[in-house]
Each structure stands twice: as structure tokens, then as C-alpha cells.
Amino acid sequence: MVRRLDMVLSSIGKKELMALSGLGFIGFLVAHLAGNFTILSGAEALDGYAAKLEALGPLVWVAEAGMVTMALVHVLVGITLVVRNLQARGQRYAMKKSEGGRTIGSRTMWLTGPWILVFVGIHLAQFTFPHKLTEEAPALSKLVAEQLSDPIWAGYYVVTMLILALHVSHGFWSAFQTLGAAPSRSGYLRDTAVLLAFVFGAGFSLLAFMVFNVPDLLK
Amino acid sequence: MELTLRVWRQAGPNAPGKFEDYQAKDVSPDMSFLEMLDFVNEDLIRQGKEPITFEHDCREGICGCCGTMVNGKAHGGFEGTTLCQVHMRHFKNGDTIIVEPWRSRVFPVLKDLMVDRSPFDKILHAGGYVSVNVGGAPDANAIPISPNAQDTAMDAAQCIGCGACVAACPNGSAMLFVSAKVSHLDVLPQGKVETVRRTRAMIAKMDELGFGNCTNHAECEMACPKKISISHIARANRSFWRALFSHES
Numbered sequence: 001m002v003r004r005l006d007m008v009l010s011s012i013g014k015k016e017l018m019a020l021s022g023l024g025f026i027g028f029l030v031a032h033l034a035g036n037f038t039i040l041s042g043a044e045a046l047d048g049y050a051a052k053l054e055a056l057g058p059l060v061w062v063a064e065a066g067m068v069t070m071a072l073v074h075v076l077v078g079i080t081l082v083v084r085n086l087q088a089r090g091q092r093y094a095m096k097k098s099e100g101g102r103t104i105g106s107r108t109m110w111l112t113g114p115w116i117l118v119f120v121g122i123h124l125a126q127f128t129f130p131h132k133l134t135e136e137a138p139a140l141s142k143l144v145a146e147q148l149s150d151p152i153w154a155g156y157y158v159v160t161m162l163i164l165a166l167h168v169s170h171g172f173w174s175a176f177q178t179l180g181a182a183p184s185r186s187g188y189l190r191d192t193a194v195l196l197a198f199v200f201g202a203g204f205s206l207l208a209f210m211v212f213n214v215p216d217l218l219k
Numbered sequence: 220m221e222l223t224l225r226v227w228r229q230a231g232p233n234a235p236g237k238f239e240d241y242q243a244k245d246v247s248p249d250m251s252f253l254e255m256l257d258f259v260n261e262d263l264i265r266q267g268k269e270p271i272t273f274e275h276d277c278r279e280g281i282c283g284c285c286g287t288m289v290n291g292k293a294h295g296g297f298e299g300t301t302l303c304q305v306h307m308r309h310f311k312n313g314d315t316i317i318v319e320p321w322r323s324r325v326f327p328v329l330k331d332l333m334v335d336r337s338p339f340d341k342i343l344h345a346g347g348y349v350s351v352n353v354g355g356a357p358d359a360n361a362i363p364i365s366p367n368a369q370d371t372a373m374d375a376a377q378c379i380g381c382g383a384c385v386a387a388c389p390n391g392s393a394m395l396f397v398s399a400k401v402s403h404l405d406v407l408p409q410g411k412v413e414t415v416r417r418t419r420a421m422i423a424k425m426d427e428l429g430f431g432n433c434t435n436h437a438e439c440e441m442a443c444p445k446k447i448s449i450s451h452i453a454r455a456n457r458s459f460w461r462a463l464f465s466h467e468s
Contacts (some may be wrong), residue, residue, distance in 0.1 A: 003429050003468075004463060006423070007419065007459070007463050011430075011432045012433075012455075012459045013432075013463075015456075016456075016460075081432045081434070085392075087324060087429070088323065088324055088391030089390075089431070092322065094227075095288070097286070099220065099293065099296060099387050099438045099442040100438075101437030101442075102437070102440040103441070106436045106437070109434065151280070170435070174434065174435040177435045177452065177456070178433075180453045180455075180460060181453065182239060182450070183453070184448060184449075184450045185437045185448065185449055
């Protein structure tokens with residue numbers, strides 16, 4: 001048992017934890033995006049969807065507990081990996097060029113990660129906690145319409161979704177490589193990651209853009 | 220041709236280092252990079268100065284001794300080429316070339332461009348071998364091995380341990396080296412029997428020495444003079460899962 005724990009806490013073990021929690025979040029994002037598309041059918045559809053989700057009761061709690069666990073693992077393990085990586089180099093190079101393997105997604109993971117973490121905090125405070133904490137919170141559709149009618153907030157959401165897309169463009173492929181399932185540096189998993197990044201980036205941004213531009217959408 | 224070399228000079232492991240500029244005159248485009256350094260060193264010796272220390276041995280790309288950062292890329296960044304096989308015809312008259320040792324906390328600079336790569340040996344001591352008795356040399360083809368396995372093992376065994384993967388990795392990770400050794404032995408029947416022990420021991424040693432963590436940038440594959448693929452890293456990650464769930468003690 002002790003040996004197993006040592007292995008889980010080894011460099012590869014920590015990477016596997018990053019991969020598994022990251023893939024969990026990808027699954028969540030797919031469901032979240034699909035749910036968000038109810039926005040296009042109007043306020044009733046969105047509020048109805050939210051009510052159905054809440055009606056799941058204990059299942060919601062289980063899912064939320066899982067999400068919190070994944071977030072803690074992804075963030076805490078991520079921080080330990082970054083700290084260790086900074087220590088491993090020691091003296092910096094006076095001149096270092098890319099050898100050609102890095103992508104814009106892979107080289108910005110340490111920036112896009114914290115950005116998304118801050119966003120998640122803001123996002124929960126804006127849409128999730130009002131409903132969890134108070135009985136008389138306005139309907140979700142009202143909250144969404146209010147928030148996204150502000151050009152600064154709408155812009156922040158769109159920018160964040162593009163940053164999320166960058167994170168996924170490396171993270172999705174990287175998770176499979178870490179799990180041992182990727183066949184090579186290039187290949188279909190790499191392409192799938194870029195496609196998925198595009199779907200998330202374009203999908204979530206499109207909805208924010210629609211709410212901002214069509215004031216009657218959520219009435 | 221005439222070149223300006225900006226070379227890292229450091230008297231010893233604990234001495235402070237700095238870049239110094241040297242003029243390399245009458246460099247022939249047919250010289251290898253190391254021959255060019257020899258040429259500069261002869262000049263330095265004639266002037267009574269300390270020659271530039273750099274590691275080298277076979278000078279035919281198979282020993283793994285040479286290797287520094289040249290203009291920000293490992294071994295100069297020429298595809299599948301060690302520094303000793305890089306020729307000066309790739310440079311232009313008047314170029315300034317920046318020559319820097321591998322930078323890794325685990326590979327301390329011993330002198331000038333020479334670093335201590337013995338941590339790689341320590342990883343091999345931990346598990347990069349076959350210790351079961353495999354008997355005498357069997358008849359050819361007595362143990363069937365698929366061509367795929369042969370190719371994979373041979374590709375992985377090409378690793379010369381030069382350290383370019385660690386040097387090029389933004390995280391200073393040794394995963395390409397370790398995974399090449401794990402793959403090379405794991406895919407062959409003689410090595411397969413010890414995969415659990417080997418994987419556990421080599422990962423533990425790699426971590427203990429202080430290498431960074433792989434984040435799948437693939438810079439190592441691009442920098443590797445033997446073009447070792449990160450598909451070996453994926454294979455080593457599979458060996459990790461096998462070792463994690465194994466009941467072997």
C-alpha cells in the first residue's frame with residue numbers, strides 16, 4: 001500500500017492525476033455546453049433546464065462533490081508540478097529557442113490555468129451561489145441576461161472562453177499521452193484536441209455573443 | 220570565414236561563470252563544430268590563455284559526449300544530428316554564435332561547456348538492466364520476437380544519453396531518456412519479466428535526483444539527435460499503470 005501511495009505521488013503519478021481530473025473537466029464542459037444551448041430556445045427553456053438539474057437532488061450533490069475534488073486535485077497537483085519544474089532548470093539559458101515541439105497551447109498552460117481558476121470563482125459567484133444561498137434569487141435567465149448585456153462582462157466571457165480553448169488544445173491531447181494512450185506526437189488525438197478546443201471556444205463564445213446582441217433572447 | 224563566438228566560461232562547478240567573446244578566423248566550412256572549437260582553442264593556447272573545455276569522444280555521433288546549446292538549440296538544432304556532426308557550412312561569414320552548456324539543476328556545469336551527466340548513469344543503475352538469468356545465446360529465431368517489437372526496441376536503444384532532452388525540455392524533465400530505456404527493455408522478452416521492478420525503480424530514482432516533470436511539449440523529441448519519439452514516453456506511462464496495479468513486491 002505504501003509503495004502504491006509513493007507511486008501515485010511520483011512525478012508520473014501526479015501527471016496521471018492531472019490527466020484524469022482534466023479529462024473529467026472536459027466531460028463536464030461537454031455537458032455544460034450542451035445545456036447552455038437551451039439559451040437559444042429562450043428564457044423558459046433555460047430556466048426549465050436549470051430546474052430539472054436541481055430536481056436531481058442528491059445526484060447533484062454527488063456531482064458537485066466530484067467536481068470540487070477534481071478541482072482541488074487539478075489545482076494543487078498542478079502547482080506542485082510547476083514549482084518542481086521551475087526548480088529543475090536552475091540557471092536560465094541566456095538564449096533558448098523552441099526546438100519546434102511546443103505549441104501556443106502547451107507554452108501557456110501555466111497562465112491559462114490560473115486565469116480559468118479565477119474565472120470559475122467569478123462564474124460560480126455570479127450564477128451558482130445566488131441560487132444555492134438564497135430562496136428569492138432571480139431566475140437564472142434573468143441573471144444571465146443582466147450579466148451578459150454589459151459589454152465588459154460579455155467581453156470577459158468571450159476572452160475567457162478563448163483562453164479555455166487554448167488550455168484544452170494542449171490539455172486534451174496531453175492527458176491521453178500521459179495516460180499512455182497516444183500513439184505519437186502528431187496524429188488524431190492532437191487533431192481532436194484542436195477540434196474540441198474550437199467547439200468549446202466557439203460554442204460558449206457564440207452563446208455569450210448572442211445574449212449580448214439579441215436583447216430579447218432571454219425575455 | 221570569420222565568426223564571433225560567445226562562449227560560456229566557468230572555471231569550476233562552484234565558480235561564477237560568464238560569457239566571453241572570441242574571434243574565430245579562417246574557419247573552413249568543411250570543419251565540424253568541434254573542429255572549429257579545437258581551432259579556436261589552439262589559438263587560445265598560443266596566446267597563453269585557458270582553452271575552452273568541452274566534452275567529446277567518438278566525434279561520429281554515437282557516444283553522446285558532445286552537446287551544448289548552440290544559438291539556443293540543443294546540438295545547434297539540426298535534425299537528427301549531434302554537435303560533432305554539425306558542419307560550419309551551416310553558418311555564414313560574420314555570424315555570432317552563442318555557445319552555452321546544458322542548463323539543468325541535475326547536470327551541474329563542471330567546467331565551461333562540460334556538464335556532469337552522471338545522474339543518467341544513476342537512473343540506469345537503478346533499473347536499466349536485465350538481471351534474470353537468460354541462459355546461453357539461443358539459436359537464432361528460437362525466441363520469436365515480432366518485427367514491431369524489434370523496431371521499437373532498436374529505436375529506443377538508439378539513445379546515446381547525451382542529455383539534449385533534459386536540456387531542451389522547458390521543465391528539465393528526463394522522461395525521454397528514462398522512457399527510451401524502459402521501452403528498449405520492456406518490449407523484449409528478456410526484459411519484459413522485470414518491467415514492474417524496473418519501472419518503479421527508474422521513476423523513483425529520476426524523481427529523487429530532481430528532474431522536472433514531463434508536460435508533453437515534445438521539445439525533447441525535436442531536440443533528440445537520435446530522433447527518439449515521445450511515443451516511448453506514452454509506453455513508459457503504460458508501464459507505470461502496470462507497475463501501479465501489480466501485486467509484485
